[in-house]
Amino acid sequence: MTPRRRDSKTLAAFNFERLRPVKIFLTEHEDDVVSSPHFPAPEPPITAAQIKAQAQHLGFHGVGIARTVPDSTAEADQRAALNRWLAQGYQAEMGWMANPKRQDIRAVMPTARSLICVALNYYTPHAHSTDPAVGKISRYGWGRDYHRVMGKKLKALLDWLRSQVPTLEARAYVDTGPVSDKFWAQQAGLGWIAKNGNLITRQYGSWVFLGEILTNLDLEPDRPHTAHCGTCTRCIEACPTGAIAAPAVVDANRCIAYHTIENRAEQIPAAIVQNLNGWVAGCDICQDVCPWNQRFAQPTTVEDFQPYSQNLAPRLQDLANLTEAEWNARFPASALRRIKPALWRRNARAALAASAIAANVTPPGPNPQPSSNLEDQP
Numbered sequence: 001m002t003p004r005r006r007d008s009k010t011l012a013a014f015n016f017e018r019l020r021p022v023k024i025f026l027t028e029h030e031d032d033v034v035s036s037p038h039f040p041a042p043e044p045p046i047t048a049a050q051i052k053a054q055a056q057h058l059g060f061h062g063v064g065i066a067r068t069v070p071d072s073t074a075e076a077d078q079r080a081a082l083n084r085w086l087a088q089g090y091q092a093e094m095g096w097m098a099n100p101k102r103q104d105i106r107a108v109m110p111t112a113r114s115l116i117c118v119a120l121n122y123y124t125p126h127a128h129s130t131d132p133a134v135g136k137i138s139r140y141g142w143g144r145d146y147h148r149v150m151g152k153k154l155k156a157l158l159d160w161l162r163s164q165v166p167t168l169e170a171r172a173y174v175d176t177g178p179v180s181d182k183f184w185a186q187q188a189g190l191g192w193i194a195k196n197g198n199l200i201t202r203q204y205g206s207w208v209f210l211g212e213i214l215t216n217l218d219l220e221p222d223r224p225h226t227a228h229c230g231t232c233t234r235c236i237e238a239c240p241t242g243a244i245a246a247p248a249v250v251d252a253n254r255c256i257a258y259h260t261i262e263n264r265a266e267q268i269p270a271a272i273v274q275n276l277n278g279w280v281a282g283c284d285i286c287q288d289v290c291p292w293n294q295r296f297a298q299p300t301t302v303e304d305f306q307p308y309s310q311n312l313a314p315r316l317q318d319l320a321n322l323t324e325a326e327w328n329a330r331f332p333a334s335a336l337r338r339i340k341p342a343l344w345r346r347n348a349r350a351a352l353a354a355s356a357i358a359a360n361v362t363p364p365g366p367n368p369q370p371s372s373n374l375e376d377q378p
Contacts, residue, residue: 046164048220054160055118058153059302062119062201062208064188067221068105068112074224078183079103085249092252094262102178105214111169114219115212116157117181117188119199120150122305123207123297128284129313132355135348137314138257138282139207141336142307146209147174148333149304154211161215169216174209181210189222195247196235196286200228205293207300228292235286240275244286256283260347261339273350274357280319280347281336311336316355319348 048065055063069075082102091097101107105115122143128136140146154172162168173179182199186192191201191208198206229247236244243254252258256279259272268276287293300306310330322330327341339347 046161046217048222051116051157051161051219055116055157058156059120060118060153060157061121061204061301062190064117064185064190064222065219066115066117066184066187066224067219068114070106074183074187075104078180081248082180088245088251090245090249090251090253092258092262093264094252094258096178099178102180105179105184108178109169109171109214109216111216112171112214114215114217114221115184115188116215116219117185117190117210117212118150118154118157119185119190119201119204119208119210120146120153120302120305121204121208121298121300122146122302123204123300124305124307125297125299126307126312128288129278131313132278132359133316134278135280135314135316135319135351136278136284137280137311137336138284139287140209141281141334142305142311144304145333145335145337146305147176147335149302150174150209150211154213158213161213165217170213172211172213174211179212179214181212184212185210187221187224189225192225192227192229193248194227194235194290194292195229195233196239196244196290197248197250198287200290200292202228202292203296203298205295205297206287206290207293207297232291234289234291238285238289240277240285241272256285260343264343266346268346268350273354276347276351276354278316278351278355280314280316280344280351281339308334316348316352319344320352321345322348 051065052063082097085091086098105112122140124139124142126142151172151174154174158170158172161170171177173181175181182193182197185199190210191199191206194200194206196206199208199210200206201208236247241254241256243251243256245251245254252262254272256272256276259268260276260279260281260283311334314330318326322341322344324341327337327344331337
């Protein structure tokens with residue numbers, strides 16, 4: 001049975017809510033509204049500028065404000081795109097993506113008027129191993145569970161908001177609940193949804209975690225961010241399984257990240273296995289090749305995101321025989337706990353099998369160089 005919690009950066013390319021987060025302090029249930037629903041929406045006694053200053057003081061690397069506008073063109077377009085994606089079955093077994101609340105932010109919180117969208121840079125300049133005996137883990141999972149790190153900061157921001165506005169109604173999410181975080185982050189001016197489905201920021205590339213606070217405050221919104229991928233197709237051409245079906249449209253059925261984290265089947269499809277190239281937890285290929293990441297990624301200032309040593313170069317053979325006790329010891333306070341021991345063993349054994357097959361096959365000729373022209377040169 002697929003759990004209800006979802007985790008995000010794992011499926012780096014997906015333009016949808018991420019997989020299985022740790023519930024920090026709020027969920028999507030109606031009884032989790034922070035304050036009484038009987039208060040009318042207050043005139044904000046604090047400004048958007050004050051909120052942004054407090055968010056930056058708390059250590060967020062990016063913060064912006066989006067306004068909820070019923071029947072807006074942007075929300076209608078996002079809703080239509082989501083329905084097309086679902087109709088094509090690109091969600092694979094992630095049934096929660098069809099939650100009707102995802103269609104309208106006011107179904108998540110009826111009194112929502114503004115979203116405070118935040119970002120945390122998690123990039124560290126460590127390289128993935130090229131040793132075929134070593135497993136590759138997506139950067140999002142190298143350090144401490146980002147749900148815990150961002151959740152703590154979001155709670156601090158929420159507590160401050162409540163101290164300023166006693167009548168505040170608010171909900172906070174870190175991949176928890178049916179909120180299209182990348183769409184709202186773009187509406188709040190943090191970045192744009194790229195062709196690989198990630199949110200790219202000018203300051204940090206796409207190596208950011210996202211969170212948001214829904215509020216009943218009428219706050220001055222930021223200008224939505226425009227897209228700046230231009231004619232670049234590096235991510236599309238680099239994906240070994242062709243999972244990026246169209247710009248900003250990712251087919252989970254063909255995504256390595258989905259199959260190494262969300263797929264609960266006993267076996268990974270053969271078409272995925274032959275392209276694993278060592279990946280056992282997520283996949284960073286479409287981010288590693290992005291020119292914005294190559295030019296603007298910068299080391300995080302969050303110490304908690306520094307990699308646990310055991311996550312940088314795990315031996316596939318060790319993972320292929322991982323016990324429950326070893327799993328508990330290896331992944332403390334980690335988003336990688338989303339992947340249970342049996343799935344680690346499955347993934348590692350598949351990667352080992354693919355590596356063995358590849359060692360006996362003559363490698364193909366070099367691939368043509370993908371286009372990297374940018375509409376707006378960074």
